[in-house]
Amino acid sequence: MALHPGDPSVIGPYRLLGRLGQGGMGRVFLGRSYSGRMVAVKVPHRELAQEPDFRRRFRAEFEAARRVGGTWTAPVLDHDITSDVPWIATGYVPGPPLREVVDALHGPLPEHTVWALAHGLASALLEIHGRGLIHRDLKPSNVMVTLEGPKVIDFGIARAVDASVLTRPDGMVGSPGYMPPEQIKGEELTGAVDVFAMGAVLAYAATGMSPFSWDGAQAHTVMYRVLYEPPHLGPEDGPLKGDLRTIVLHCLAKNPDDRLAVLAGIPPFAGKRAGADHWLPPALTARLGQVAADLLAFDGPEADRPPSSWGPRLPSATDQRPAPPPPSGAAVRAVPHSRTTQIPDTFEHAQGWAAGRRTRRRPGPARAPATTRTATPDRPHWPTWYRRRYATPAASPCTPAPRTTRSSSRRRGTTS
Structure with a gap:
């Protein structure tokens, strides 16, 4: 998963952590966004991008993938089609491809897991076809195995049903052994091509062998078998048996119309047969859980680089939120940034710091200079006005008699 020499470290707003894969069309990198979300960034080769x-075709791939993004597929998050080297970022699916699970991690999957896989793949195809798209390259390496369920990825050659057929420079579109007869012949394609590929994927998951290339035959031999021979599904009492075998045979029918007739009925029937238990075997579940935990701690080779060097920061939803209105009433006095609080780090420092806070008085706003007001008949000096208003109340029937004052002689201690 590590980055190779010459790989970029940043693409757009994403910091690259490693390389997920490489093919004839381009490279796929594991990246992380500013918010911490893991993404898969697909970049075509520079010579092809010119x-x-x-x-x-790359723009058509983005438009197709952007229209699909549900429970069973990886959503498109970001893109840049107009740059010198275009790229597309999709949500990273934390799990290995089905090819790796069957070939290296576990082997053929148990029956209830294959039923759950049939439910997920059929639901994904119904969603894709409902958006007017066909995948055209469904195979074990494009089906990711996660703890939540299978997910279909890589719409690299998906196209709209009403659009013209896209051709690649090498002329072949699809993967031998998973292409139906009409795709090999170059005829008009419908959603039935994906149903044929789903049947081949289910047979591979249950038996560990492709129904048309179980012996590693060459591509031209495999395509001849697809055109004229029945699929190789193993013995009828083997891993692929009963209703599951019947569904696979319907999906691998030579006639496209026979395949489309069974697609809509697979999800409810397969979901019932899969049961309510977890869809993966316990050992594989524990292994995928450990991989997911390791992925959260994985930070790539550039962990010590500050985030400012990751690229230009994109505005977030918080940045676009309007500022709150100022409080009503009196104006709010701004506090200078230089006025900070020093936190004590020792007990002696804390005692002096607290004493200083008790004795220190924050200076208030400057006051206007005091002025002397001259008393006038209509506006007497305030002590005189106070005595007239409160000290000498008006006489009334309820007013008690005024107290007599002592004479000056008695105050001096003499008698008259």
Whole structure:
């Protein structure tokens, strides 16, 4: 998963952590956004990106993938089609491809897991076809195994049903052994091509062998078998048996119309047969859980680089939120940034710090200079006005008699 020499460290707003894979069309990197979300960034080779026809196909791939993003597929998060080297970022699916699970991690999957896989793949195809798209390259390496369920990825050659057929420079679209007869012949394609591929994927998951390339035959031999021979599914009492075998045979029918007739009925039937237990075997569940935990701690080779060097920061939803209105009433006096609080770090410092806070008085706003007001008949000096108003109340029937004052002689201690 590590980055190779010459790989970029940043693409757009994403910091790259490693390389997930490489093919004839380009490379796929594992990246992380500013918010911490893991993404898969797909970048075509530079020489292909310079071709106008390839850039048109890459734009068509983005438009197709953006229209699909539900429970059973990886959503498109970001893109840049107009740059010198275009790229597309999708949500990273934390799990290995089905090819790796069957070939290296576990082997053929148990029956209830294959039923759950049939439920997920059929639901994904119904969603894709409902958006007017066909995948055209469904195979074990494009089906990711996660703890939540299977997910379909890589719409690299998906196209709209009403659009013209996209051709690649090598002329072949699809993978031998998972392409139906009409795709090999170059005829008009419908959603039935994906149903054929789903049947081949289910047979591979249950038996560990492709129904048309179980012996590692060459591509031309495999395509001949697809055109004229029945699929190789093993003995009828083997891993692929009963209703599951019947569904796979319907999906691998030579006639496209026979395949489309069974797609809508697979999800409810397969979901019932899968049961309510977890869809993966316990050992595989524990292994995927450990991989997911390790992924959260994985920070790539550039962990010590500050986030400011990751690229230009994109505005977030918080940045676009309007500022709250100022409080009503009196104006709010701004506090200078230089006025900070020093936190004590020792007990002696804390005692002096607290004493200083008790004795220190924050200076208030400057006051206007005092002025002397001259008393006038209509506006007497305030002591005189106070005595007239409160000290000498008006006489009334309820007013008690005024107290007599002592004479000056008695105050001096003499008698008259």
